[in-house]
Amino acid sequence: MRAKLENTLKKIIPRGRSIVIAIPFAWMILFFLIPFAFVLKISFAELQLAIPPFTALTKLIEESLHIKLNLGNYLFLLQDPLYINAYISSVKFAFVSTMLCLLIGYPMAYAISKSSPNIRNILLMLIVLPSWTEFLIRIYAWIGILKNNGILNNFLLWLGVIDEPLVILNTNIAVYIGIVYGYLPFMILPLYTNLTKHDDTLLEAAYDLGCPPWKSFLTITLPLSFAGIVAGCMLVFIPAVGEFVIPELLGGSETLMIGKVLWQEFFNNRDWPVASAVAIIMLIILAVPLAIFHHFQAKETL
């Protein structure tokens, strides 16, 4: 009898392993799924002047539950090319920045992984250390560097390379600089983790068989680091699409990104339902690269 009870209890009470798994699940449910459900709900509501500024989806009328889903917010996004253009423009910004991060980050990660262990930690610290300063302050610092009478222009003028200041601040170029600067560590760190795991004997074998270094890099190192490249690219691409602070501070009037459009829907038009619809569509756009990421991650662990 007692053994039976213990057995059933064992089945009901979760074991250590399932508790450990439950923590990230609970995290995802609490901080992702529930907020997402709220946003999804608001995206089907209608605007009204009240607290909160949107209508309820469900209503009890004479003991029957009425559910009213308003699809107008999504249709509205299709009517005006602004939203589609903003999505395309954001993806373009994120894509170009990701490629730039990869071009700059890959050699850096490679150099760090090939350096002697003593220097390696210092180099890694140099990558991570700037992020100890608040993100906003670092982006503000770029204003001082890039503006017309800023550090960069004054330096170039002093060198005599240019005759009049380059207009960089408040243009798309400044936005690219800001995103690449801000997200570079997210590219370097996963690449570094991947590159240090490589087996150097493979390169030695290739060398012994007369393979030139550039060829062994292309045929051995690069393919092996593919999962690292994908991880780094996703970590840069996904937050860059929704980036708001960098285009707001460094961008100009022609900079069109979905983060700003979302801000305007939410704050200026105070249209929470349309703002939520914008956010949901953005999430769907991001789900595609996330799925690719997941695919490659699963492949790597196999």
Added chain:
Amino acid sequence: MLRHIIGKLALTIAAVFLVNGALTAEEKILHFYNWSDYIAEDTLENFTKETGIKVVYDVFDSNEVLETKLLAGKSGFDIVVPSNSFLARQIKAGVFQKIDKSKLTNYGNLDKALLKVLETNDPGNLYGVPYLWGTTGLGINPAKIKAVLGDDAPMNSWDLVFQEKYISKLKSCGVSFLDAPSDVLPSVLLYLGEDPNSLSTSMYLDKVQPLLMKIRSHVTYYHSSKYINDLANGDICVAIGWSGDVAQAATRADEAENNVEVQYVIPTEGAGLWFDMLAIPADAKNVENAHILINYLMRPDVIAEITNYVWYANANTASFNLVDKEISGDTSIYPDAETKKKLFIFDVMPPKIDRVQNRIMTRIRTGQ
């Protein structure tokens, strides 16, 4: 030894609880959410000294941010400071509670004429008390404008920024527009001789938008606060801006002694007039204290100090003689009767017009 430490610890904990208990029992606290750079340095300190009420002070820099917090509910603030047209909409949303004027012994100090004007937004002046007010006009750097346009530049007119032949030349010394459609678009309507608070979408789409599209490439940037520094540094020569902000730019340029002179002008065609209003959210916890602070801010000496510090006019008739002559004598801050006639008050717009205004602003900014 250990016992000694534990004993001390217990005493400390007890002391902390006692102090906390005393504080909560009196509830001498107040949460005040105000515009940034919008109060004198020692106002709140003096208030706490006098009344014993501790003020938790926090700042915002746009009506939209404040409004979002209020509409989300449970903002936790006891006093907020929306502009009059925003207040009007928020009253309709049920955000505020009525102000108990019997607790405001200084209410009589307020300018009756201005209170009358404010009834457009808040009939009976039930929900808001005017704090400071100003106009949306032009910040100019006369020397730079003269250098570009010559001596006959229309410095006192909206022509300067809305006529292509002028603004296209001013581009070389820098032009900034407020990134606030509800300020800029009514000014364009006024310039065109139309009702600045028009409720017709076609008026905005067919009249305002074409004018702004024609000049958009000549505007250096659209921003609602950056222009203060840029005017002061001489990086831009003309800005559509708020009166007090431009006055602050002028003071900064003066202090920096960088040979930049900045002036605020109310264009001869007229300009938009706005008020920032003290109001108490419906769910405020310290309503009594909120009334005490609002009453304090209506004391002539207190509000005069604030005006002297932030260079915005107040609505307190009794304080006028206590305001620095430099400010009270400046017709761009305290307009004379002639100018006042040409000012219009920003009215609250229905969501449809808001959306059209914001959409036009985005199209002007991005070209899309």
